[in-house]
Amino acid sequence: MSTISQFALLFIGGALINNILLTRFIGLCPFFGVSGNMETSMGMSLAVVFVMMMASTATWVVWEFVLAPLGVGEFLYIPAFILIIASLVQFVEMYLRKASPVLYRAMGIFLPLITTNCAVLATATEAAKPGFFKLNIPVGASLSLGQALIYTLGVSIGFGFALITFAALRERLELAAVPRAFKGSPIAFITAGLLSLAYVGFSGWFGL
Amino acid sequence: MNEWIRTFRQGIGIENPLTVLMIGLCATLAVSTQVQNALFMGLAVVFVVTMSNVLVSVFRNAIPSEVRIPIFIVVIASFVTIVDLVMKAFVPGIYQVLGIWIPLIVVNCMILGRAEAFAYHNKPLLAIADGLGMGIGFWLVMVVLATIRELFGTGAIVWFETTLVRLPAGYAPPSLLLLFPGAFLVFGFMIAGTRWLGERSAARAEARACRR
Numbered sequence: 001m002s003t004i005s006q007f008a009l010l011f012i013g014g015a016l017i018n019n020i021l022l023t024r025f026i027g028l029c030p031f032f033g034v035s036g037n038m039e040t041s042m043g044m045s046l047a048v049v050f051v052m053m054m055a056s057t058a059t060w061v062v063w064e065f066v067l068a069p070l071g072v073g074e075f076l077y078i079p080a081f082i083l084i085i086a087s088l089v090q091f092v093e094m095y096l097r098k099a100s101p102v103l104y105r106a107m108g109i110f111l112p113l114i115t116t117n118c119a120v121l122a123t124a125t126e127a128a129k130p131g132f133f134k135l136n137i138p139v140g141a142s143l144s145l146g147q148a149l150i151y152t153l154g155v156s157i158g159f160g161f162a163l164i165t166f167a168a169l170r171e172r173l174e175l176a177a178v179p180r181a182f183k184g185s186p187i188a189f190i191t192a193g194l195l196s197l198a199y200v201g202f203s204g205w206f207g208l
Numbered sequence: 209m210n211e212w213i214r215t216f217r218q219g220i221g222i223e224n225p226l227t228v229l230m231i232g233l234c235a236t237l238a239v240s241t242q243v244q245n246a247l248f249m250g251l252a253v254v255f256v257v258t259m260s261n262v263l264v265s266v267f268r269n270a271i272p273s274e275v276r277i278p279i280f281i282v283v284i285a286s287f288v289t290i291v292d293l294v295m296k297a298f299v300p301g302i303y304q305v306l307g308i309w310i311p312l313i314v315v316n317c318m319i320l321g322r323a324e325a326f327a328y329h330n331k332p333l334l335a336i337a338d339g340l341g342m343g344i345g346f347w348l349v350m351v352v353l354a355t356i357r358e359l360f361g362t363g364a365i366v367w368f369e370t371t372l373v374r375l376p377a378g379y380a381p382p383s384l385l386l387l388f389p390g391a392f393l394v395f396g397f398m399i400a401g402t403r404w405l406g407e408r409s410a411a412r413a414e415a416r417a418c419r420r
């Protein structure tokens with residue numbers, strides 16, 4: 001398979017077919033937490049794209065050049081990856097505050113929240129050490145750095161897309177008349193269920 | 209002792225992490241396709257939350273508050289690694305199915321939340337009660353969700369290839385319940401149900417108080 005089509009498959013597989021929020025249930029806390037209005041969900045999506053790309057690069061490099069060669073990856077990868085992500089996010093926050101106030105205002109408050117967002121850890125783990133999601137992509141047991149980054153980009157854009165769609169739906173739901181017991185979170189779950197029903201339609205595309 | 213029991217019951221009832229606080233949802237929705245998976249996942253979560261609560265509580269005076277979050281994460285990550293390796297060795301079939309959900313227990317907000325909100329300010333014995341209560345509250349809701357999904361989604365409940373319960377032969381199960389949307393839908397109805405029950409019992413208690 002040519003490189004381009006492999007990249008396209010990784011991207012589409014990450015963004016739509018294996019959408020991390022609606023078909024894998026990863027990162028649901030921000031999905032229900034910040035989807036109250038459009039603006040915050042856009043800031044959150046931007047921050048997730050940014051952090052995920054950096055986290056995947058870092059974990060890929062550490063796995064490839066430190067953990068795997070030393071043979072300690074199997075039992076050290078969980079603490080190693082979460083520490084890398086946590087400290088990376090902290091540094092990015094400090095750097096952004098100094099270097100780019102505009103960007104910091106757009107996504108600053110979301111950065112600390114993202115540290116304990118399972119979507120970032122899941123994607124970074126998958127990029128460095130594939131196999132958990134059963135991607136069904138004929139690229140062998142490990143991804144190259146380029147493939148890992150394309151995959152991460154797909155996943156994070158899929159995350160943002162689902163989050164923003166859901167926020168748009170919830171803004172409308174605020175005004176809808178729903179039974180009292182369903183007000184707030186129960187109706188949000190049911191809406192998420194219907195939205196995720198739409199994503200079921202993508203499964204099987206390109207045999208993925 | 210009374211305080212111990214009250215703390216324990218809080219996690220199961222009025223502060224239930226799933227139906228009331230709604231934290232730690234990801235794992236619950238994802239692994240609740242089978243009762244068997246939900247039981248093992250719940251066991252792992254109960255173990256990690258209780259042990260990390262105890263350790264954080266024992267060392268609560270030695271942990272400086274500026275770096276407490278990284279320390280909590282490392283404590284949690286170590287217990288998760290234990291669970292990860294033990295499950296891989298003893299129940300490889302379940303480990304295969306749970307997959308990424310085992311390492312992701314590290315970032316389950318419920319566990320970090322308990323370390324931060326409870327264990328860091330309380331004595332070890334109470335921290336055990338809190339960990340067990342929260343863990344078991346999480347476990348119960350997950351198992352109920354999994355029972356509904358497995359029973360009505362496949363028509364039977366299976367435990368390691370032995371069928372425990374089977375619905376009448378004429379029942380044709382809808383695959384929707386087993387697919388991803390089913391989890392959201394069933395859970396939405398479950399929260400609405402618990403909320404309705406809670407409101408009803410509150411109203412009754414109020415009526416009883418008025419009569420007196």
